[in-house]
Amino acid sequence: MQTAAPAPVPVDLDQWVQPDRVHGAMYKDRALFNVEMQRIFESTWVWVAHVSEIPQPGSFKNTHVGLHPVIVVRDRKGEVHVHLNRCRHRASTVCEGRKGKTASFVCPYHGWSYGLDGALRGVPHPEGYAADFDKTRFPLRSLRVAQYAGMIFATFREDIEPLEDFLGPARKWMDLFMKQGAGYPIKVAGEHKFRFPGNWKIQMENTTDAYHFPVVHKSFLQSLDGSTEELFTFVGRKGSVEDLGNGHSVMVMIPELVDLDEHLDDPIPERFQALADELAAEGHDDAQVRRIVRAVGGPGFNLNLFPNIACSMAFFRELRPISVEETEINHMVITMDGGPAAANRARLRLHEHFQGPMGFGTPDDAEAWQRVQRGVQAGGDDVWILLNRSLGLETTSDAGRPLGDVSAETGMRASYAQWKRMMAA
Template sequence: MSLDAWLGRAKPWIDLFMKQGAGWPIKTMGEHKFTFPGNWKIQLENTTDAYHFPIVHKSFLDSVDSETQNTFDFVEGNGYVEDLGHGHSVMVMIPDLVDLDENLEAPIPERFQELADELAKDYPDEQVRRIVRAVGGSGFNLNLFPNLACSMAFFRVLRPLAVMETEIRHVAIGMDGGPEPANEMRLRLHEHFQGPMGFGTPDDSEAWDRVQRGSLAGRDISILLNRGLGHEAQREDGNLFSDVSAETGMRAAYRQWLVDMTGKTVRAENGE
């Protein structure tokens, strides 16, 4: 199968993710690499799991202003998770930020106002709004099976080293040729959540470790991935989708994993 065919219905989401350049090409701005003592699929699940965010990342939410907290209160919002085929999936957390070229007339968030004022010295208002809107990243996480995740404002690469050891690369991205103040803010936002000193990665890593240890508790205990079953709907193109807290994306990945491991085609049906 060609790469084009493999990516399939995930391709439009890749294009949307790349709009973070705000008209400039995307560049990488550094990365950090770490390992965790667990199977790579545990980390794969994380990318489209909204259910954990307000619980596992409470320390992060406590560290930001109320406006940002409201932005990340997506569990009660209008987001969704969608199976894109071939194990790919997307979790839309902030629908208003899916297409970064739209809604440019929206008010500039208070946390970005100082940046907007600085950019206004060199750029027209519409371009300032486009840059500022792109700084915080897209409003979705995209899983590209088997091991690449485009997560809001960065991308992540998984590398299984062993059954119980996974290497993870977190790669920051920015605007190639774009204004340095905007790229600097992107890095500060990245550092706030990612990395050993961030408010997100340490909590995620601890959760992954506990999930791995818990999965070894007993072979007679089933591990359920049933959130949202019975509530999924189907789009015209055949994609299954459900509430943002559903495990639709995880089920998509495990169905493809089963196909890859056994050669057996697994049909995805609503509620099954």
């Protein structure tokens, strides 16, 4: 479905987005935020769910595409739909559950009922309508839907490029990310959702920012054993950040953990030895034990998919703009669907250690994002966000795109280049 023609951009994009910096007012301009919602979130592929969240016919998830509440649902034939969560009669939402399973969607205001495919099935007291009232004219409004590697995306646009073309070189990294199932399907097994008082682009930058890690996450590093701390001390080492096109980027922090099917003969890390012993005692052979243990820690990279989802080591991180100065973050832990309980427990403990509400990572990140939003209030019109780290020092990747060291701001420049293209379109 198409939305209304977008409003004009209220700023000079060439002045606000430069090759080495962006203007800080981009975090606080309300008129600009409203245009972003139209020209970006209503005009591209937006991630809405992983297939494991809607496993059966009738399974649904409530989420948003930009500011629009939507329902992601699997119909009786197994097809996935993304419907606007709005009754066609008087605009009430037709579903308020966060996730669940249902046979239909019924408006609580006047009782209009819709099938899982969005078709209007029933209207109470139909005798009150004229004979030419046609239910087929009033289905739930639906977005275009496509999937890749179990990731479900939706868009308002019918004339948009195919999802696989939009993802481009990022598909290779999505395939690598899904290997952490260790031969089992991956499954979203829990989530931690919170809001912070800051603009959505602050968080968009963070997942491709290794430069902050030894500063912001010092307490996390100190909580690790010696060998694990050394593994996560990746700034200044041989990692990289690559521009993947269309605003996507990948930050490789631990190169030896990029492909989880490789290096299976390496020694099992001390922190995972107890898990390996438990898996062996359950009857898994040595090859299985090594593959599962290696997958538990997740791959050694963060993949940013513009504009709203990151595949970050062992979890998904979704951002949702609420207002120009408020953003919701949803961290979703990934487990092995049908895999060993011991391995999945280990995944949950690792997730809690860093991403959980009492963990060593998320609270510190959120504090940093909030401070950025406060800081851009200082200085009036003379506030610039520098994105110049490694600029002029980059090489070219095999795909012919900019490639910086692991602490480079290459990924942020890629995101803002796409932001500028879409805002100018």
